[in-house]
Amino acid sequence: MSTLEESAAAPAAQNVALWDIFTAFVRISVMSFGGSTAAWAYRAVVEERKWMDNDAFVAGMTLSQVMPGANPVNVSLYVGQRLRGPLGALVGAIGMILPALVVVLVLAVLYTRLSGYPLTHFLLLGIAAAGVGATFSMGAKVAVRVERKLLRYVFAMVAFVTVGVLHWPTVPVVLVLVPLSIICAAMEN
């Protein structure tokens, strides 16, 4: 590896403690209602702790969505591995899965009792809606960092419309769009 590459990868050498990776993902896990894991992870990892820059996180998030596995778990693996290698990935994933596992089992035990109350459903809907708000916020933050070029906007719109509006499956859409988008980005230089 050249010196240039090493210096570019230097932030990885900040040697984050495994315990810090674990506790960060425990916090993310317990508030990831309404599919908001990536949003809270973005805030914790990119904005607050600065473990990774915007572009590296966003790329990892896309990999997490396309590759096999639950997106939240893959995001924790990605961040953990970037910071401390496979061991970091393991610790991140345990921090992500364990609290959620406890919550889901507790809810399952209480479910028959709680589901009788209309308030339960109403309340969970509200919390999930707030979680979606976090996702929209992250989407906006990532969007304003995208290079201001027409083609970038076109790719973003096509991805949104095909998956979000037309409900096409994510994987084939990504497998077509991403190579085209990368080729366009590479040719502009």
Added chain:
Amino acid sequence: MANVLLRIVLLFAPLSALSFGGGQTIIADVQHQSVSVYHWLSGQEFADLFAISRVSPGPTTLISALIGWHLEGFTGAIVATLAMYIPSSVVFVVVTLFWHKSEGTRWRRAIERGLAPVAVGLIFAGAVAVMESMHATTLAWATTAIAACVVYFTKLNPYILMSAVALIYVAVFYVPL
């Protein structure tokens, strides 16, 4: 018991490795296998467990833990969770090993620049999909909009945000407007 645990592994481990695009892509398979093929649960029981996994934080595929719990209690839940996450995680870590080593290279920059706009589209698509799946009301959309602004413009602790939303919903529920 060992027989059932083995079947739990044989159901979830292959689906894990094949769950391209995330957990939601294999839920239909999990339902088919556990309800129609193995008769582990009735359709209604599956629907209940799915509802619980949906409202819980974390991945929806934790329904595997609930099915394991339903069959073999705590051991079943642990075995199902491991079967659900180990195969996909090993694949993910191995595949991204090379990616992490390439940080700072020119081709990696090009890939990141190309991925970014697609990611933006997918983030918003995911948010809209969740709102659709929970049949969001006007109140839910208002909650989403306000939460989005709070998270975007402030550094408010997410726990405070979530607690405030919960309190407001309890108030709205009990205080007729």
